[in-house]
Amino acid sequence: MSREELATRAGMSTAYLRQVEELGSGFDAAALERVAHVLGVSYEELASGSRQAPPGRGGPAARPVLQRLSEGECWKRLGTHGIGRVAHTAGTGEEAPVLVPVNFLVDGRTVVYRTDPAGAAAVAPGTKLAFETDFVDEERRLGWSVLVRGAAEPITDTAAAEALGRRPGGEPWAGGTRPLWIRVVPGEVSGRAIRSLPPAGDQDPEQPG
Protein backbone atom coordinates (compact mmCIF):
# COMPACT_ATOMS: atom_id res chain seq x y z
CA MET A 1 0.00 0.00 0.00
CA SER A 2 1.26 3.48 -0.77
CA ARG A 3 2.15 5.98 1.95
CA GLU A 4 -0.87 8.05 0.89
CA GLU A 5 -3.24 5.11 1.17
CA LEU A 6 -1.78 4.10 4.54
CA ALA A 7 -2.12 7.65 5.85
CA THR A 8 -5.74 7.82 4.72
CA ARG A 9 -6.61 4.50 6.27
CA ALA A 10 -4.82 5.39 9.54
CA GLY A 11 -6.58 8.77 9.65
CA MET A 12 -3.54 11.04 9.42
CA SER A 13 -1.84 13.29 6.86
CA THR A 14 1.02 11.91 4.78
CA ALA A 15 3.35 14.57 6.26
CA TYR A 16 2.41 13.42 9.75
CA LEU A 17 2.87 9.80 8.76
CA ARG A 18 6.35 10.60 7.47
CA GLN A 19 7.20 12.18 10.82
CA VAL A 20 5.86 9.11 12.61
CA GLU A 21 7.98 6.88 10.43
CA GLU A 22 11.10 8.96 10.94
CA LEU A 23 10.75 9.37 14.69
CA GLY A 24 9.65 5.81 15.38
CA SER A 25 8.75 4.66 18.87
CA GLY A 26 9.90 7.88 20.53
CA PHE A 27 7.16 9.88 18.88
CA ASP A 28 3.46 9.21 19.28
CA ALA A 29 2.35 5.82 20.50
CA ALA A 30 -1.32 6.34 19.61
CA ALA A 31 -0.50 7.28 16.01
CA LEU A 32 1.83 4.29 15.66
CA GLU A 33 -0.88 2.07 17.08
CA ARG A 34 -3.29 3.23 14.38
CA VAL A 35 -0.66 2.57 11.69
CA ALA A 36 0.02 -0.86 13.19
CA HIS A 37 -3.70 -1.65 13.13
CA VAL A 38 -4.02 -0.67 9.47
CA LEU A 39 -0.99 -2.76 8.54
CA GLY A 40 -2.24 -5.66 10.63
CA VAL A 41 0.99 -5.90 12.62
CA SER A 42 1.60 -5.66 16.35
CA TYR A 43 2.66 -2.35 17.87
CA GLU A 44 5.94 -3.94 18.99
CA GLU A 45 6.62 -5.20 15.47
CA LEU A 46 6.06 -1.79 13.94
CA ALA A 47 8.01 0.07 16.62
CA SER A 48 10.97 -2.32 16.46
CA GLY A 49 10.94 -2.24 12.67
CA SER A 50 10.76 -6.03 12.32
CA ARG A 51 10.47 -6.86 8.64
CA GLN A 52 10.79 -10.59 9.21
CA ALA A 53 7.08 -11.30 8.97
CA PRO A 54 5.64 -14.17 6.91
CA PRO A 55 4.48 -13.18 3.41
CA GLY A 56 1.00 -12.02 2.52
CA ARG A 57 0.35 -9.40 5.18
CA GLY A 58 -1.75 -7.13 2.96
CA GLY A 59 -5.33 -7.78 1.95
CA PRO A 60 -6.32 -9.53 -1.28
CA ALA A 61 -6.24 -7.96 -4.74
CA ALA A 62 -9.39 -6.52 -6.28
CA ARG A 63 -11.66 -9.30 -7.62
CA PRO A 64 -9.14 -12.13 -7.25
CA VAL A 65 -9.73 -15.48 -8.93
CA LEU A 66 -7.74 -18.69 -8.71
CA GLN A 67 -6.81 -20.35 -11.99
CA ARG A 68 -5.16 -23.67 -12.76
CA LEU A 69 -1.74 -23.68 -14.42
CA SER A 70 -0.88 -26.15 -17.15
CA GLU A 71 1.99 -28.54 -16.45
CA GLY A 72 4.22 -26.61 -18.87
CA GLU A 73 3.39 -23.36 -17.08
CA CYS A 74 4.24 -25.03 -13.75
CA TRP A 75 7.74 -26.01 -14.91
CA LYS A 76 8.27 -22.56 -16.36
CA ARG A 77 7.43 -20.94 -13.04
CA LEU A 78 9.64 -23.33 -11.06
CA GLY A 79 12.55 -22.04 -13.15
CA THR A 80 15.96 -23.48 -12.40
CA HIS A 81 16.24 -23.29 -8.60
CA GLY A 82 15.06 -21.62 -5.41
CA ILE A 83 13.56 -22.43 -2.04
CA GLY A 84 10.53 -24.69 -1.72
CA ARG A 85 9.08 -27.07 0.84
CA VAL A 86 8.90 -30.83 1.10
CA ALA A 87 6.17 -32.76 2.93
CA HIS A 88 6.11 -36.45 3.69
CA THR A 89 3.98 -38.63 5.87
CA ALA A 90 5.80 -39.44 9.08
CA GLY A 91 5.90 -42.85 10.72
CA THR A 92 2.91 -45.07 10.10
CA GLY A 93 0.81 -42.36 8.47
CA GLU A 94 -1.22 -41.80 11.64
CA GLU A 95 0.78 -38.67 12.43
CA ALA A 96 0.76 -35.18 10.89
CA PRO A 97 3.10 -34.87 7.90
CA VAL A 98 6.56 -33.34 8.23
CA LEU A 99 6.82 -30.12 6.22
CA VAL A 100 10.14 -28.28 5.91
CA PRO A 101 11.85 -25.80 3.55
CA VAL A 102 14.56 -27.03 1.18
CA ASN A 103 16.81 -25.60 -1.51
CA PHE A 104 15.70 -27.10 -4.79
CA LEU A 105 17.00 -27.43 -8.33
CA VAL A 106 14.99 -28.38 -11.39
CA ASP A 107 16.79 -31.22 -13.20
CA GLY A 108 15.01 -32.20 -16.40
CA ARG A 109 11.38 -32.78 -15.50
CA THR A 110 12.23 -33.61 -11.87
CA VAL A 111 12.89 -31.58 -8.73
CA VAL A 112 16.00 -32.37 -6.67
CA TYR A 113 16.95 -31.13 -3.21
CA ARG A 114 19.87 -31.68 -0.88
CA THR A 115 19.51 -32.36 2.78
CA ASP A 116 21.06 -33.70 5.96
CA PRO A 117 20.75 -37.53 6.08
CA ALA A 118 19.66 -37.15 9.73
CA GLY A 119 17.31 -34.22 9.05
CA ALA A 120 13.57 -33.82 8.63
CA ALA A 121 13.66 -33.80 4.81
CA ALA A 122 15.62 -37.06 4.55
CA VAL A 123 13.35 -39.86 3.37
CA ALA A 124 13.83 -43.50 2.37
CA PRO A 125 13.88 -44.46 -1.33
CA GLY A 126 10.36 -44.77 -2.71
CA THR A 127 8.78 -42.57 -0.03
CA LYS A 128 5.77 -40.70 -1.39
CA LEU A 129 6.33 -37.00 -0.94
CA ALA A 130 5.11 -33.58 -2.00
CA PHE A 131 7.18 -30.60 -3.09
CA GLU A 132 5.72 -27.11 -3.19
CA THR A 133 7.02 -23.66 -4.01
CA ASP A 134 5.20 -20.41 -4.43
CA PHE A 135 5.61 -16.75 -5.21
CA VAL A 136 3.85 -14.01 -3.26
CA ASP A 137 3.67 -10.56 -4.89
CA GLU A 138 3.14 -8.35 -1.85
CA GLU A 139 2.69 -5.25 -3.96
CA ARG A 140 0.05 -6.52 -6.38
CA ARG A 141 -1.43 -9.06 -3.90
CA LEU A 142 -1.06 -11.80 -6.48
CA GLY A 143 0.83 -15.05 -6.49
CA TRP A 144 1.14 -18.60 -7.68
CA SER A 145 2.02 -22.01 -6.32
CA VAL A 146 3.21 -25.24 -7.86
CA LEU A 147 2.80 -28.68 -6.29
CA VAL A 148 4.79 -31.74 -7.38
CA ARG A 149 3.61 -35.01 -5.85
CA GLY A 150 5.76 -38.02 -6.44
CA ALA A 151 8.24 -40.52 -5.08
CA ALA A 152 11.71 -40.00 -3.59
CA GLU A 153 14.75 -41.37 -5.37
CA PRO A 154 18.11 -40.75 -3.71
CA ILE A 155 20.92 -39.75 -6.08
CA THR A 156 23.59 -42.37 -5.45
CA ASP A 157 25.93 -41.36 -8.29
CA THR A 158 28.58 -39.22 -6.55
CA ALA A 159 29.61 -37.42 -9.75
CA ALA A 160 26.00 -36.51 -10.50
CA ALA A 161 25.52 -35.18 -6.96
CA GLU A 162 28.70 -33.13 -7.21
CA ALA A 163 27.61 -31.65 -10.54
CA LEU A 164 24.27 -30.63 -8.99
CA GLY A 165 26.12 -29.00 -6.08
CA ARG A 166 28.06 -26.81 -8.51
CA ARG A 167 24.94 -25.46 -10.24
CA PRO A 168 23.51 -22.04 -9.22
CA GLY A 169 21.31 -22.75 -6.21
CA GLY A 170 23.22 -25.95 -5.43
CA GLU A 171 24.72 -24.63 -2.21
CA PRO A 172 22.47 -25.01 0.85
CA TRP A 173 21.20 -21.75 2.40
CA ALA A 174 21.13 -23.39 5.82
CA GLY A 175 24.83 -24.38 5.75
CA GLY A 176 26.27 -27.76 6.66
CA THR A 177 27.42 -30.38 4.17
CA ARG A 178 23.94 -31.84 3.46
CA PRO A 179 25.35 -34.64 1.33
CA LEU A 180 22.05 -36.42 0.65
CA TRP A 181 20.48 -35.48 -2.69
CA ILE A 182 16.92 -36.61 -3.27
CA ARG A 183 15.09 -36.57 -6.57
CA VAL A 184 11.33 -36.07 -6.53
CA VAL A 185 10.10 -38.16 -9.46
CA PRO A 186 6.76 -36.55 -10.31
CA GLY A 187 3.56 -38.48 -10.43
CA GLU A 188 1.46 -35.33 -10.62
CA VAL A 189 2.34 -31.69 -11.28
CA SER A 190 -0.27 -29.01 -10.61
CA GLY A 191 -0.28 -25.29 -10.06
CA ARG A 192 -2.55 -22.38 -9.35
CA ALA A 193 -2.22 -18.66 -9.90
CA ILE A 194 -4.21 -15.77 -8.50
CA ARG A 195 -5.38 -13.38 -11.18
CA SER A 196 -7.13 -10.07 -10.57
CA LEU A 197 -10.25 -9.60 -12.70
CA PRO A 198 -10.94 -6.21 -14.26
CA PRO A 199 -13.58 -4.08 -12.48
CA ALA A 200 -17.18 -5.24 -12.78
CA GLY A 201 -18.79 -4.01 -16.00
CA ASP A 202 -15.61 -4.34 -18.09
CA GLN A 203 -15.57 -7.00 -20.75
CA ASP A 204 -13.67 -10.08 -19.64
CA PRO A 205 -13.47 -12.51 -22.55
CA GLU A 206 -11.42 -15.00 -20.51
CA GLN A 207 -13.82 -16.20 -17.84
CA PRO A 208 -12.34 -18.31 -15.04
CA GLY A 209 -13.23 -21.99 -15.16
Place this chain on the structure above:
Amino acid sequence: MSREELATRAGMSTAYLRQVEELGSGFDAAALERVAHVLGVSYEELASGSRQAPPGRGGPAARPVLQRLSEGECWKRLGTHGIGRVAHTAGTGEEAPVLVPVNFLVDGRTVVYRTDPAGAAAVAPGTKLAFETDFVDEERRLGWSVLVRGAAEPITDTAAAEALGRRPGGEPWAGGTRPLWIRVVPGEVSGRAIRSLPPAGDQDPEQPG
Protein backbone atom coordinates in the same frame (compact mmCIF):
# COMPACT_ATOMS: atom_id res chain seq x y z
CA MET B 1 24.00 -8.85 -4.58
CA SER B 2 24.93 -5.25 -5.34
CA ARG B 3 25.18 -3.90 -8.88
CA GLU B 4 28.96 -3.62 -8.35
CA GLU B 5 29.27 -7.25 -7.27
CA LEU B 6 27.08 -8.43 -10.14
CA ALA B 7 29.14 -6.43 -12.64
CA THR B 8 32.38 -7.87 -11.27
CA ARG B 9 31.09 -11.42 -11.38
CA ALA B 10 29.69 -10.99 -14.89
CA GLY B 11 32.95 -9.44 -16.08
CA MET B 12 31.69 -5.97 -17.04
CA SER B 13 31.81 -2.40 -15.72
CA THR B 14 28.94 -1.11 -13.59
CA ALA B 15 28.28 1.61 -16.19
CA TYR B 16 28.01 -1.06 -18.88
CA LEU B 17 25.76 -3.18 -16.66
CA ARG B 18 23.47 -0.20 -16.13
CA GLN B 19 23.21 0.21 -19.92
CA VAL B 20 22.43 -3.49 -20.27
CA GLU B 21 19.74 -3.19 -17.62
CA GLU B 22 18.19 -0.13 -19.22
CA LEU B 23 18.23 -1.38 -22.78
CA GLY B 24 17.14 -4.92 -22.00
CA SER B 25 16.89 -7.56 -24.68
CA GLY B 26 17.50 -5.14 -27.56
CA PHE B 27 21.06 -4.56 -26.47
CA ASP B 28 23.73 -7.24 -26.18
CA ALA B 29 22.66 -10.86 -25.93
CA ALA B 30 26.11 -12.12 -24.87
CA ALA B 31 26.35 -9.64 -22.00
CA LEU B 32 22.84 -10.48 -20.85
CA GLU B 33 23.71 -14.16 -20.98
CA ARG B 34 26.67 -13.59 -18.64
CA VAL B 35 24.42 -11.64 -16.25
CA ALA B 36 21.81 -14.39 -16.42
CA HIS B 37 24.46 -17.01 -15.62
CA VAL B 38 25.70 -15.07 -12.58
CA LEU B 39 22.15 -14.60 -11.29
CA GLY B 40 21.34 -18.24 -11.96
CA VAL B 41 18.32 -17.40 -14.10
CA SER B 42 17.53 -18.29 -17.69
CA TYR B 43 18.30 -15.83 -20.46
CA GLU B 44 14.58 -15.66 -21.29
CA GLU B 45 13.70 -14.87 -17.70
CA LEU B 46 16.23 -12.05 -17.50
CA ALA B 47 15.35 -10.63 -20.93
CA SER B 48 11.60 -10.72 -20.26
CA GLY B 49 12.11 -9.17 -16.86
CA SER B 50 10.20 -11.92 -15.05
CA ARG B 51 10.33 -11.22 -11.34
CA GLN B 52 7.91 -14.00 -10.49
CA ALA B 53 10.57 -16.52 -9.54
CA PRO B 54 10.38 -18.63 -6.38
CA PRO B 55 12.32 -17.23 -3.41
CA GLY B 56 15.94 -18.01 -2.60
CA ARG B 57 17.61 -17.46 -5.96
CA GLY B 58 20.90 -16.14 -4.53
CA GLY B 59 23.58 -18.25 -2.92
CA PRO B 60 23.79 -18.86 0.83
CA ALA B 61 25.01 -16.32 3.40
CA ALA B 62 28.60 -16.45 4.65
CA ARG B 63 29.06 -19.26 7.21
CA PRO B 64 25.36 -20.05 7.64
CA VAL B 65 24.15 -22.17 10.55
CA LEU B 66 20.70 -23.50 11.32
CA GLN B 67 19.41 -22.93 14.84
CA ARG B 68 16.29 -24.15 16.60
CA LEU B 69 13.70 -21.60 17.70
CA SER B 70 11.94 -21.89 21.04
CA GLU B 71 8.17 -22.30 20.95
CA GLY B 72 7.72 -18.70 22.14
CA GLU B 73 10.00 -17.47 19.38
CA CYS B 74 7.96 -19.48 16.86
CA TRP B 75 4.69 -17.79 17.85
CA LYS B 76 6.39 -14.41 17.81
CA ARG B 77 7.57 -14.96 14.25
CA LEU B 78 4.18 -16.22 13.07
CA GLY B 79 2.79 -12.84 14.14
CA THR B 80 -0.91 -12.27 13.58
CA HIS B 81 -1.49 -13.42 9.99
CA GLY B 82 0.01 -14.08 6.57
CA ILE B 83 0.38 -16.81 3.97
CA GLY B 84 1.53 -20.29 4.91
CA ARG B 85 1.05 -23.82 3.65
CA VAL B 86 -0.95 -26.79 4.89
CA ALA B 87 -0.05 -30.43 4.29
CA HIS B 88 -2.17 -33.46 5.01
CA THR B 89 -1.93 -37.09 4.12
CA ALA B 90 -4.26 -37.90 1.26
CA GLY B 91 -6.47 -40.96 1.06
CA THR B 92 -5.21 -44.03 2.85
CA GLY B 93 -1.76 -42.61 3.56
CA GLU B 94 -0.19 -44.56 0.70
CA GLU B 95 -0.16 -41.43 -1.47
CA ALA B 96 2.01 -38.31 -1.39
CA PRO B 97 0.66 -35.61 0.93
CA VAL B 98 -1.34 -32.68 -0.40
CA LEU B 99 0.51 -29.39 0.19
CA VAL B 100 -1.13 -26.05 -0.65
CA PRO B 101 -0.84 -22.38 0.35
CA VAL B 102 -3.44 -20.86 2.67
CA ASN B 103 -4.14 -17.49 4.30
CA PHE B 104 -3.67 -17.96 8.02
CA LEU B 105 -4.48 -16.12 11.21
CA VAL B 106 -3.00 -16.79 14.62
CA ASP B 107 -5.83 -17.16 17.15
CA GLY B 108 -4.54 -17.66 20.68
CA ARG B 109 -2.02 -20.48 20.52
CA THR B 110 -3.62 -21.99 17.40
CA VAL B 111 -3.41 -21.34 13.67
CA VAL B 112 -6.65 -20.94 11.69
CA TYR B 113 -7.16 -20.82 7.94
CA ARG B 114 -10.16 -20.45 5.67
CA THR B 115 -10.71 -22.57 2.62
CA ASP B 116 -13.13 -23.89 0.02
CA PRO B 117 -15.04 -26.91 1.42
CA ALA B 118 -14.40 -28.66 -1.92
CA GLY B 119 -10.74 -27.56 -2.13
CA ALA B 120 -7.40 -29.22 -1.44
CA ALA B 121 -6.98 -27.70 2.03
CA ALA B 122 -10.39 -28.88 3.27
CA VAL B 123 -9.96 -31.77 5.71
CA ALA B 124 -12.28 -33.78 7.94
CA PRO B 125 -12.41 -33.05 11.70
CA GLY B 126 -9.53 -34.71 13.53
CA THR B 127 -7.33 -35.02 10.42
CA LYS B 128 -3.65 -34.82 11.32
CA LEU B 129 -2.08 -31.97 9.42
CA ALA B 130 0.99 -29.75 9.24
CA PHE B 131 1.10 -25.99 8.84
CA GLU B 132 4.28 -24.21 7.79
CA THR B 133 5.25 -20.64 7.05
CA ASP B 134 8.62 -19.13 6.43
CA PHE B 135 10.46 -15.91 5.69
CA VAL B 136 13.20 -15.64 3.09
CA ASP B 137 15.47 -12.60 3.28
CA GLU B 138 16.80 -12.45 -0.28
CA GLU B 139 19.17 -9.60 0.52
CA ARG B 140 20.91 -11.09 3.55
CA ARG B 141 20.38 -14.73 2.43
CA LEU B 142 18.85 -15.55 5.80
CA GLY B 143 15.47 -16.86 6.80
CA TRP B 144 13.37 -18.84 9.22
CA SER B 145 10.56 -21.37 9.16
CA VAL B 146 7.96 -22.48 11.66
CA LEU B 147 6.16 -25.83 11.59
CA VAL B 148 2.95 -26.53 13.51
CA ARG B 149 1.88 -30.17 13.50
CA GLY B 150 -1.51 -30.95 14.93
CA ALA B 151 -5.12 -31.89 14.33
CA ALA B 152 -7.83 -30.12 12.34
CA GLU B 153 -10.86 -28.75 14.12
CA PRO B 154 -13.49 -27.02 11.93
CA ILE B 155 -14.91 -23.81 13.38
CA THR B 156 -18.66 -24.47 13.48
CA ASP B 157 -19.64 -21.32 15.40
CA THR B 158 -20.81 -18.92 12.65
CA ALA B 159 -20.24 -15.80 14.77
CA ALA B 160 -16.67 -16.88 15.56
CA ALA B 161 -15.98 -17.53 11.86
CA GLU B 162 -17.39 -14.13 10.91
CA ALA B 163 -15.25 -12.40 13.53
CA LEU B 164 -12.14 -14.12 12.15
CA GLY B 165 -13.09 -12.99 8.64
CA ARG B 166 -13.14 -9.39 9.76
CA ARG B 167 -9.62 -9.49 11.23
CA PRO B 168 -6.66 -8.18 9.16
CA GLY B 169 -5.63 -11.09 6.98
CA GLY B 170 -9.08 -12.65 7.23
CA GLU B 171 -9.96 -12.06 3.58
CA PRO B 172 -8.73 -14.79 1.22
CA TRP B 173 -6.06 -13.72 -1.30
CA ALA B 174 -7.36 -16.26 -3.77
CA GLY B 175 -10.92 -14.87 -3.80
CA GLY B 176 -14.12 -16.88 -3.52
CA THR B 177 -16.22 -17.20 -0.39
CA ARG B 178 -14.12 -19.94 1.25
CA PRO B 179 -16.58 -20.40 4.10
CA LEU B 180 -14.79 -23.30 5.82
CA TRP B 181 -12.55 -22.21 8.69
CA ILE B 182 -10.21 -24.82 10.09
CA ARG B 183 -8.28 -24.57 13.32
CA VAL B 184 -4.94 -26.35 13.57
CA VAL B 185 -4.75 -27.45 17.21
CA PRO B 186 -1.02 -27.81 17.79
CA GLY B 187 0.53 -30.99 19.02
CA GLU B 188 4.05 -29.80 18.27
CA VAL B 189 5.45 -26.38 17.36
CA SER B 190 9.02 -26.13 16.05
CA GLY B 191 11.04 -23.62 14.13
CA ARG B 192 14.45 -23.04 12.65
CA ALA B 193 16.35 -19.91 11.69
CA ILE B 194 19.43 -19.46 9.56
CA ARG B 195 22.05 -17.34 11.25
CA SER B 196 25.28 -16.13 9.64
CA LEU B 197 28.36 -16.72 11.79
CA PRO B 198 31.02 -14.01 12.01
CA PRO B 199 34.15 -14.63 9.90
CA ALA B 200 36.47 -17.40 11.12
CA GLY B 201 38.89 -16.13 13.77
CA ASP B 202 36.37 -13.76 15.36
CA GLN B 203 35.13 -14.62 18.81
CA ASP B 204 31.71 -16.21 18.73
CA PRO B 205 30.50 -16.68 22.29
CA GLU B 206 27.18 -18.13 21.15
CA GLN B 207 28.13 -21.42 19.53
CA PRO B 208 25.38 -23.22 17.62
CA GLY B 209 24.03 -26.33 19.31
